[in-house]
Every structure is written in C-alpha cells, then in structure tokens.
Amino acid sequence: MLNIVIFGPPGAGKGAQSQNIINKYHLVHLSTGDILRSQIALGTPLGIKAKKLMDKGELVPDDIVIGMINYKIENSPDAKGFIFDGFPRTVAQAEALDKLLKDKKTFVSGVISLEVQYNELVKRILNRGKDSGRSDDQDIAIIQNRIMVYNDKTSPLINFYKAQNKYHAINGMGSIEEIFRRITKVMDAF
Numbered sequence: 095m096l097n098i099v100i101f102g103p104p105g106a107g108k109g110a111q112s113q114n115i116i117n118k119y120h121l122v123h124l125s126t127g128d129i130l131r132s133q134i135a136l137g138t139p140l141g142i143k144a145k146k147l148m149d150k151g152e153l154v155p156d157d158i159v160i161g162m163i164n165y166k167i168e169n170s171p172d173a174k175g176f177i178f179d180g181f182p183r184t185v186a187q188a189e190a191l192d193k194l195l196k197d198k199k200t201f202v203s204g205v206i207s208l209e210v211q212y213n214e215l216v217k218r219i220l221n222r223g224k225d226s227g228r229s230d231d232q233d234i235a236i237i238q239n240r241i242m243v244y245n246d247k248t249s250p251l252i253n254f255y256k257a258q259n260k261y262h263a264i265n266g267m268g269s270i271e272e273i274f275r276r277i278t279k280v281m282d283a284f
Contacts, residue, residue, distance in 0.1 A: 095174065095203075095284060097177075097178070097200060097201065097202050098115065098121065098178065098205070099177075099181075099182065099202055100112055100178070100205075101248060102208030103243060103244040104215065104240045106208035107218070108180075109269070110270050111273060111274060111277060115206075119281065121174060122175070123177055124164075124167075125180050126159055126163070126181040127231045130144055133165070135138045156190055158188050163181065163194065167198060170187055183248070184215050184247065185250050185251060188254050188255070203260070204261075204281065206262055206264055209264065209265060210267060
C-alpha cells in the first residue's frame with residue numbers, strides 16, 4: 095500500500111499536486127478538512143462531537159481526527175493507498191498516524207514536502223484570493239502569519255520524518271507539470 099503525506103506552506107500547490115498524485119497512483123485523498131465536513135454532514139458520532147467543538151470555536155482534538163481518518167480507511171477496503179493532506183500537522187499527530195497505520199499493517203511510505211520561495215507563496219495566495227473571494231487569501235498580514243505559523247509548526251515534523259528516512263523535499267517552483275515530474279521521480283522510487 096502506498097501512503098503519502100503531502101505538506102507545504104499555504105500556496106505551495108498541495109491541492110493541485112494531490113489531485114495529480116491521486117490520478118496517477120489511484121490513491122484515496124484524506125483531507126482532514128474534507129473528512130471533518132463529511133462526518134458532520136453524515137451525522138456520525140465523531141462528526142457530532144466535532145461540530146459541537148467547532149461551534150464553540152475550539153480545535154478538534156487529535157483523537158477525534160484520528161478516529162475520522164480510521165473511519166475513512168476502514169471504509170476504503172479496496173484502496174491502493176492514501177494521500178494525507180493537511181495531516182499530520184504536529185509530531186503527536188504523526189506518531190498517532192504511525193500507530194494507526196501500524197495497526198492496519200501498513201505505514202507512511204514517504205513525505206512529499208513542496209518547497210516554494212516566500213515571495214512566490216504570497217503571489218500565488220493573492221492570485222488565488224482574486225478567484226476564490228476568500229478574505230484570508232487577500233490580506234497580506236494574514237498570509238504572512240499563516241506562512242509563519244506553518245513554518246513554526248512543521249519544522250519538528252520535518253525532523254521526525256527525516257529520522258525515518260521518509261522526508262523528500264521537492265522544489266515547488268515552476269509549472270504544475272514540472273513540479274509533478276519531480277514528485278513522480280521521487281514516488282516511483284518508493
């Protein structure tokens with residue numbers, strides 16, 4: 095089973111590259127945001143619990159998110175593997191994911207980290223904001239903060255996955271096709 099974690103700062107192109115990876119390798123996309131919304135819409139016990147927390151403005155605890163990921167994995171018995179997008183975000187979450195996958199007799203095959211220069215990230219997000227209408231994609235102070243928070247939170251994850259020889263930094267500059275060629279070169283070696 096091929097299990098990929100994809101991460102990169104806001105604007106790095108994770109969404110586009112995740113879709114390319116899904117199409118080529120036939121993986122199931124596990125986006126924690128999508129999973130939370132679908133569990134809430136389905137009215138599952140975990141979804142109800144998550145909605146109560148979110149309605150109060152609180153973060154959904156790791157155990158609930160892991161439970162939802164487990165649910166998605168269990169309900170994808172024919173999957174050739176998974177691409178984890180937006181998860182893990184902390185070392186504790188990475189450890190919980192490793193344990194969950196080990197219980198399922200599989201593991202994280204590799205981590206694809208899209209590296210993009212700061213000025214390019216800001217430019218991409220501002221351009222995305224013109225199309226999406228999202229106010230957080232149009233405010234430079236918010237964009238700078240999101241990139242800073244990402245850098246602060248993910249640096250321990252980089253070391254965690256480097257210690258397992260699973261971390262692969264990919265140059266995220268260039269066209270979507272050029273970046274995807276770099277990703278497939280790495281993934282084909284897994």
